[in-house]
Amino acid sequence: MPGGIRVEYQEELERLEASALGGLDLVSGALSRTLEAIEHQDVELAQIVVADDDRIDGRYLEVHQALITLLATQSPVATDLRLISALLHVLKNVERMGDQCVNICKMIPLTGNEPPSDREMVKLILAMGGQTKTLISQAKRAFEGRDVELAQDLVRQDDVVDNLNRECFRLALEIGDDADKREWAMTMLLGARAIERIGDNAVDIGEQVAFVVTGLFREFEDASHPA
Amino acid sequence: MGAAGATRAETELGKAEMNAATTGTQSPESVAAAQGRPAKTLETRSVNLYYGDFQAVENVSMTVEPNKVTALIGSSGCGKTTFLRSLNRMHELTAGASVDGEITLDGQDIYGSRVDPVQVRRLVGMVFQSPNPFPTMSVYDNVAAGLNLNAGRVKKSEKDEIVERSLRGAHLWNEVKDRLDKPGSSLSGGQQQRLCIARAIAVEPEVLLMDEPCSALDPVATLAIEDLIGELKSKFTIAIVTHNMQQASRASDITAFFNLEETGKPGRLVEIGATEKIFTSPAQQATEDYVSGRFG
Numbered sequence: 001m002p003g004g005i006r007v008e009y010q011e012e013l014e015r016l017e018a019s020a021l022g023g024l025d026l027v028s029g030a031l032s033r034t035l036e037a038i039e040h041q042d043v044e045l046a047q048i049v050v051a052d053d054d055r056i057d058g059r060y061l062e063v064h065q066a067l068i069t070l071l072a073t074q075s076p077v078a079t080d081l082r083l084i085s086a087l088l089h090v091l092k093n094v095e096r097m098g099d100q101c102v103n104i105c106k107m108i109p110l111t112g113n114e115p116p117s118d119r120e121m122v123k124l125i126l127a128m129g130g131q132t133k134t135l136i137s138q139a140k141r142a143f144e145g146r147d148v149e150l151a152q153d154l155v156r157q158d159d160v161v162d163n164l165n166r167e168c169f170r171l172a173l174e175i176g177d178d179a180d181k182r183e184w185a186m187t188m189l190l191g192a193r194a195i196e197r198i199g200d201n202a203v204d205i206g207e208q209v210a211f212v213v214t215g216l217f218r219e220f221e222d223a224s225h226p227a
Numbered sequence: 228m229g230a231a232g233a234t235r236a237e238t239e240l241g242k243a244e245m246n247a248a249t250t251g252t253q254s255p256e257s258v259a260a261a262q263g264r265p266a267k268t269l270e271t272r273s274v275n276l277y278y279g280d281f282q283a284v285e286n287v288s289m290t291v292e293p294n295k296v297t298a299l300i301g302s303s304g305c306g307k308t309t310f311l312r313s314l315n316r317m318h319e320l321t322a323g324a325s326v327d328g329e330i331t332l333d334g335q336d337i338y339g340s341r342v343d344p345v346q347v348r349r350l351v352g353m354v355f356q357s358p359n360p361f362p363t364m365s366v367y368d369n370v371a372a373g374l375n376l377n378a379g380r381v382k383k384s385e386k387d388e389i390v391e392r393s394l395r396g397a398h399l400w401n402e403v404k405d406r407l408d409k410p411g412s413s414l415s416g417g418q419q420q421r422l423c424i425a426r427a428i429a430v431e432p433e434v435l436l437m438d439e440p441c442s443a444l445d446p447v448a449t450l451a452i453e454d455l456i457g458e459l460k461s462k463f464t465i466a467i468v469t470h471n472m473q474q475a476s477r478a479s480d481i482t483a484f485f486n487l488e489e490t491g492k493p494g495r496l497v498e499i500g501a502t503e504k505i506f507t508s509p510a511q512q513a514t515e516d517y518v519s520g521r522f523g
Contacts, residue, residue, distance in 0.1 A: 006520050075473055077506040078515045215508025 417448025
């Protein structure tokens with residue numbers, strides 16, 4: 001292939017891909033701090049996560065606008081077009097993942113300043129969070145490497161998160177008998193649910209990897225018609 | 228390689244089809260009935276095209292489907308215009324040019340030895356890159372020119388109707404209805420190209436071939452022609468050569484990508500498929516590189 005044709009356009013597209021996928025690193029950082037805030041009932045750290053979400057939103061707006069400009073000015077087609085379409089989806093998912101961290105962190109002050117009341121529940125949530133961070137980094141690697149197999153493996157990884165989420169639910173029911181811990185446990189259950197959604201967003205990104213590579217979009221798992 | 232049509236079996240195209248074409252222009256009623264009429268299929272099998280000893284196109288087998296717009300794209304010198312010109316036997320007008328393989332219109336060989344090439348061109352019309360109305364002829368006579376050549380005497384009232392219908396069909400009537408007696412060259416470039424389209428459709432062809440019909444036009448005139456192409460496909464089979472990839476993606480249903488391995492080699496058909504597919508996920512890397520602008 002002769003070099004030198006549309007070099008700036010290609011470089012811009014590569015830069016925007018790196019920037020969109022870099023959003024996943026921001027999310028991963030936000031999730032780490034969210035987990036730390038849960039573990040130590042750290043209200044201040046939770047507030048920092050909420051405030052810092054502006055960075056993720058800013059990334060979304062900046063890259064989204066630049067992709068729209070490329071669409072308008074460069075008439076991308078074929079793989080480039082699929083890539084841009086996929087990056088718009090990735091950005092939306094990144095933005096949603098950031099918002100889920102914000103949702104969790106906004107709940108933390110509502111449970112007071114006392115240390116977490118059930119270590120078992122905290123342990124489950126930290127395990128969910130750790131596994132979800134694995135999904136986020138795997139989604140990023142799959143996208144960067146256009147690795148459909150690695151992308152499809154996200155479903156298996158996400159099943160681990162889903163199972164932990166069910167464990168949280170079972171535990172919250174048990175804790176529910178204890179009036180002092182009940183409210184805290186319900187709040188943590190909402191947090192677990194938010195982390196579970198972040199895992200789903202990572203799987204969605206994996207589906208976009210398959211679209212970029214194959215040109216066909218299909219859900220890895222159909223939630224409304226499970227196999 | 229042989230002379231055009233030398234080895235072909237004779238077909239009945241010269242009789243049935245051509246007779247129908249020459250027995251007079253159709254009545255307005257029959258043409259009205261032809262709104263959204265089914266057009267014919269052009270098919271090529273193993274077509275090779277030559278200029279003397281130089282082979283310009285190699286082994287092209289494809290179908291130009293009825294009532295669809297097929298865009299032929301590819302870099303300069305890939306043989307797409309040569310191929311287009313073979314579809315109505317204009318290629319052979321070049322000295323030393325020859326054709327082998329088979330080209331059929333609804334199954335009938337257009338290169339059959341008893342087929343009159345002039346009648347092929349009547350059934351398969353061509354619109355050229357630069358608008359080429361007869362400069363001194365009036366707008367009216369430009370549109371009627373093909374009728375006079377093809378159909379013998381046509382009654383004035385009938386001719387009036389055909390001219391109006393053709394100009395309306397080419398989206399030109401409202402702009403020229405008060406100056407039908409002015410010379411064709413008095414129109415703007417975009418109007419002249421629509422006049423040429425009106426002239427081409429006046430004889431009610433089955434297929435319209437267009438060789439970069441918008442390359443000499445401004446963007447507004449270009450979009451007007453593209454809209455027109457979209458309407459004309461309800462009546463005709465259309466093949467269009469274009470260098471403008473956005474035009475191919477906007478105006479066509481099917482896209483055929485031609486390429487040559489290297490300079491001096493003949494052009495080949497690399498890939499043909501639904502335009503949507505070619506511009507979102509082409510099957511061949513060469514197609515991907517071309518539509519993405521990575522090849523000159």
